[in-house]
Amino acid sequence: MSATITTRAGRDGAEVNPLRAGLASNRISDPANVVFFGASGDLMKRMLLPAMWNLRLEDILPADFGIVGFSRSEFSDEDFRADMRKAVDEFSRNGPAKDPLWSDFAKHISYVPGSFNDVAAFHKLREQLERNDRELGTGGNRLFYLSTPPSVFSQIVDMLEQSGLGPSANKTGWTRIIIEKPFGTDLDSARRLQADVSKVFPERQIYRIDHYLGKEPVQDIMALRFANVIFEPIWNRRYIDSVQITAAETVGVESRGGYYESSGALRDMIQNHVMNLLALVAMEPPVSSDADSIRDEKYKVLRAVRPIERARVLLDTARGQYDAGSIAGKPVPGYREEPNVRPDSNTETYAAVKLSIDNWRWADVPFYLRSGKRLARKNSEIAIRFRSIPHRLFGEAGDALDNNVLVMKIQPEEGVSLRFNAKVPGPKMHIRSVSMDFNYGTGFGVVSAPAYERLIGDAMRGDATLFTRWDAVEAAWETVMPVLDRWQNSTDESFPNYSAGSQGPPSSDRMLAADNREWRKI
Amino acid sequence: MKLESTVAASLDAIRAELARTKLSASTMNFIVWIDDDARREWVLDRTALLGEKHPSFTLVLDNTGACAGEATVTTSDRDVLSHFTVQGERVLIDVSGSPTETIIEYVSALCPNTVPTVLWWTGARVESRPTFDALLPFASRLVVDSSGGARDESTVRSLAAFARQHAEVTLRDLAWLRLRPWQDMIANFFDDPQLLSELFHIRKLHIESGSEAEALYLGGWLASRLGWKATGRDAFTDQAGNIVRFERVRRGDARRILSVCLDSDSSWYHGEVTDDPHVVSVWVQGEHARDARLYTLQAVDNASLLERAVLENDAEGLFETALRSVGTLLGG
Numbered sequence: 001m002s003a004t005i006t007t008r009a010g011r012d013g014a015e016v017n018p019l020r021a022g023l024a025s026n027r028i029s030d031p032a033n034v035v036f037f038g039a040s041g042d043l044m045k046r047m048l049l050p051a052m053w054n055l056r057l058e059d060i061l062p063a064d065f066g067i068v069g070f071s072r073s074e075f076s077d078e079d080f081r082a083d084m085r086k087a088v089d090e091f092s093r094n095g096p097a098k099d100p101l102w103s104d105f106a107k108h109i110s111y112v113p114g115s116f117n118d119v120a121a122f123h124k125l126r127e128q129l130e131r132n133d134r135e136l137g138t139g140g141n142r143l144f145y146l147s148t149p150p151s152v153f154s155q156i157v158d159m160l161e162q163s164g165l166g167p168s169a170n171k172t173g174w175t176r177i178i179i180e181k182p183f184g185t186d187l188d189s190a191r192r193l194q195a196d197v198s199k200v201f202p203e204r205q206i207y208r209i210d211h212y213l214g215k216e217p218v219q220d221i222m223a224l225r226f227a228n229v230i231f232e233p234i235w236n237r238r239y240i241d242s243v244q245i246t247a248a249e250t251v252g253v254e255s256r257g258g259y260y261e262s263s264g265a266l267r268d269m270i271q272n273h274v275m276n277l278l279a280l281v282a283m284e285p286p287v288s289s290d291a292d293s294i295r296d297e298k299y300k301v302l303r304a305v306r307p308i309e310r311a312r313v314l315l316d317t318a319r320g321q322y323d324a325g326s327i328a329g330k331p332v333p334g335y336r337e338e339p340n341v342r343p344d345s346n347t348e349t350y351a352a353v354k355l356s357i358d359n360w361r362w363a364d365v366p367f368y369l370r371s372g373k374r375l376a377r378k379n380s381e382i383a384i385r386f387r388s389i390p391h392r393l394f395g396e397a398g399d400a401l402d403n404n405v406l407v408m409k410i411q412p413e414e415g416v417s418l419r420f421n422a423k424v425p426g427p428k429m430h431i432r433s434v435s436m437d438f439n440y441g442t443g444f445g446v447v448s449a450p451a452y453e454r455l456i457g458d459a460m461r462g463d464a465t466l467f468t469r470w471d472a473v474e475a476a477w478e479t480v481m482p483v484l485d486r487w488q489n490s491t492d493e494s495f496p497n498y499s500a501g502s503q504g505p506p507s508s509d510r511m512l513a514a515d516n517r518e519w520r521k522i
Numbered sequence: 523m524k525l526e527s528t529v530a531a532s533l534d535a536i537r538a539e540l541a542r543t544k545l546s547a548s549t550m551n552f553i554v555w556i557d558d559d560a561r562r563e564w565v566l567d568r569t570a571l572l573g574e575k576h577p578s579f580t581l582v583l584d585n586t587g588a589c590a591g592e593a594t595v596t597t598s599d600r601d602v603l604s605h606f607t608v609q610g611e612r613v614l615i616d617v618s619g620s621p622t623e624t625i626i627e628y629v630s631a632l633c634p635n636t637v638p639t640v641l642w643w644t645g646a647r648v649e650s651r652p653t654f655d656a657l658l659p660f661a662s663r664l665v666v667d668s669s670g671g672a673r674d675e676s677t678v679r680s681l682a683a684f685a686r687q688h689a690e691v692t693l694r695d696l697a698w699l700r701l702r703p704w705q706d707m708i709a710n711f712f713d714d715p716q717l718l719s720e721l722f723h724i725r726k727l728h729i730e731s732g733s734e735a736e737a738l739y740l741g742g743w744l745a746s747r748l749g750w751k752a753t754g755r756d757a758f759t760d761q762a763g764n765i766v767r768f769e770r771v772r773r774g775d776a777r778r779i780l781s782v783c784l785d786s787d788s789s790w791y792h793g794e795v796t797d798d799p800h801v802v803s804v805w806v807q808g809e810h811a812r813d814a815r816l817y818t819l820q821a822v823d824n825a826s827l828l829e830r831a832v833l834e835n836d837a838e839g840l841f842e843t844a845l846r847s848v849g850t851l852l853g854g
Contacts, residue, residue: 017712100801
């Protein structure tokens with residue numbers, strides 16, 4: 001090499017490709033294998049493989065990559081590839097796969113059949129990964145994605161270790177693991193799972209996925225708070241009256257009745273998705289945008305959430321179960337009539353909780369969280385309701401003044417809305433509430449990447465910002481456990497207590513009415 | 523609900539239409555100049571898409587004569603509940619035959635000065651130059667497309683001269699932004715540490731493209747990154763004093779690169795568009811031979827290209843140095 005060449009030394013002293021300087025690229029730099037456990041399942045077909053394909057189409061995947069499916073079903077590599085092509089054709093946001101790109105992509109896909117407790121199958125998986133390292137140049141880097149029932153998470157981790165696929169045995173590259181939610185079914189089981197996983201994987205190599213965090217508007221929450229100077233000074237108990245976080249769905253449990261019976265809305269939504277939103281809204285400004293700075297602040301605020309005392313569970317929570325009703329004019333069955341649901345089920349399909357955060361910023365500001373199925377509208381949002389004005393200037397007209405409300409809309413609309421009061425044109429001082437909406441357009445010819453694409457890509461890059469750290473998971477479980485205990489040990493005789501297509505159970509309205517407040521319309 | 527109305531091309535009529543609603547959130551003024559019939563629809567389509575994603579006030583100055591003395595105002599209605607969402611306001615106005623002073627009056631009167639102004643100059647006619655000069659002081663960012671015209675070479679040369687004289691204006695060229703996937707592919711050849719040294723033994727750069735601008739920029743980029751100095755119009759000298767021949771062949775559709783080949787002393791690094799115009803096959807022959815791999819060409823001519831021109835900054839002065847390098851090559 002010429003002595004005057006304009007290469008630059010990287011952090012490790014190695015020379016850096018000068019053509020990379022200033023060349024913004026989304027491509028993941030490390031070659032890698034991604035192993036999907038539960039590869040014959042629905043999530044793989046609907047989300048995960050289409051996500052990998054789209055990452056390939058966007059040239060975000062590294063040039064050297066391998067995709068390995070692992071599950072109990074017997075498939076040859078060819079059968080599995082054919083099945084995955086069908087999945088891409090049906091579910092990719094980029095439409096059906098085309099050759100020659102698909103053929104090129106398919107060369108990187110292989111399949112290993114086996115049970116999750118069969119060490120011999122895991123040895124075969126190791127051989128496949130080593131073959132990929134040799135033939136596809138995947139460099140010993142491995143990302144394991146557990147898209148399986150939670151009951152086998154520990155078993156898979158144990159098998160990885162036994163078969164020499166754990167991080168301590170990998171001398172050539174990195175080893176990471178993505179674990180789907182739910183991380184445990186209660187605090188004890190979450191701790192047991194954590195103990196099992198952490199025996200094999202250090203925390204920095206564990207990526208607990210909550211696909212909500214991959215959504216664009218959720219990431220916008222931090223931008224709104226910390227890229228503007230005007231909100232942060234009033235983002236506290238002095239100016240904010242209350243916060244409402246809503247995750248409402250119109251769908252029922254569909255084919256997931258069996259799973260949902262042992263889960264319910266509190267575990268399925270509040271403990272993870274909704275608590276994560278609370279953390280983003282309520283946390284202190286992080287010192288930097290790196291993963292741990294942000295996750296430190298999220299943990300701090302979750303730790304400050306006051307667990308609901310057993311005696312207050314009846315007052316500060318509400319649960320519901322949907323009855324038959326209609327959604328968009330179509331009749332839909334009640335929860336107890338859904339497949340795989342017990343006719344006397346006590347599982348809640350709606351949960352609402354009132355939480356308090358014991359710190360200087362949020363003392364006495366109630367956070368109302370709710371999530372439910374078969375509600376009037378699909379609507380996820382965070383509404384910040386500001387306090388009333390301290391002094392009324394406008395006489396009777398002023399009596400009608402609404403509080404200012406800032407709404408961060410997550411889905412289906414994405415954007416920000418601010419409600420404020422303005423004078424109605426005319427000789428009299430009539431004040432009316434108006435709403436100023438800001439929506440980032442979606443009709444740009446480029447569809448936003450679904451959350452799974454973003455999150456798998458981040459895990460391959462080693463960026464854990466949008467994944468939940470164990471301390472936050474544990475804090476969220478600690479918060480909901482008193483409610484869970486109470487609900488599990490008492491039958492709600494009012495079930496079913498709200499009609500499909502309604503705003504939820506009356507008990508939820510009563511919970512807010514006790515504080516002289518009311519829910520925003522879903 | 524979107525409102526669209528056509529009125530006489532006069533300030534009063536346009537203002538009356540705009541007064542029916544007010545833009546609730548705006549990210550920029552986006553001024554677009556069109557005087558090329560052939561690209562009018564393409565430009566209007568991209569402009570509309572940009573306005574839908576980025577709420578903005580868009581003023582399209584149409585010098586093609588297609589609007590016949592009229593202006594079209596596009597905005598959004600307020601709904602009865604006082605909720606109003608405006609995804610951008612757009613005024614398309616016929617300026618054919620209008621003196622420059624009138625055009626400037628439109629801009630001054632309609633564009634709020636509270637947000638940055640981006641000027642997308644798609645002008646092809648030399649006689650439009652006085653209008654360009656008059657509009658330039660309004661713009662904090664200038665977007666052009668030096669590719670696809672009959673005189674790419676002179677366009678790029680004058681752009682290089684312009685950049686030297688107007689350091690205060692942020693300049694973006696769509697022709698440069700189209701190169702992104704090709705740059706990434708070429709860089710990817712040499713990400714392998716074992717091949718890094720090959721970069722410094724390149725002896726020939728061969729590019730086939732439908733327009734000259736992309737080829738020039740790609741050559742300029744490599745030259746600026748690798749320390750090559752222009753030696754005439756078709757060659758560079760590398761840092762060790764070796765000649766690097768720069769061959770450009772015009773073939774295929776405008777604004778598209780068909781193939782790139784870098785020849786080193788021992789290997790040939792190829793990238794070539796396949797039968798699918800969005801897929802490039804990349805392979806290496808010779809001592810460092812590698813099997814073909816496929817890459818997709820992303821965002822080479824869609825609205826997100828324009829979005830990048832409006833939003834992106836020039837990290838590490840990549841465009842600036844490449845443009846300077848091309849200017850030197852062309853003797854500008």
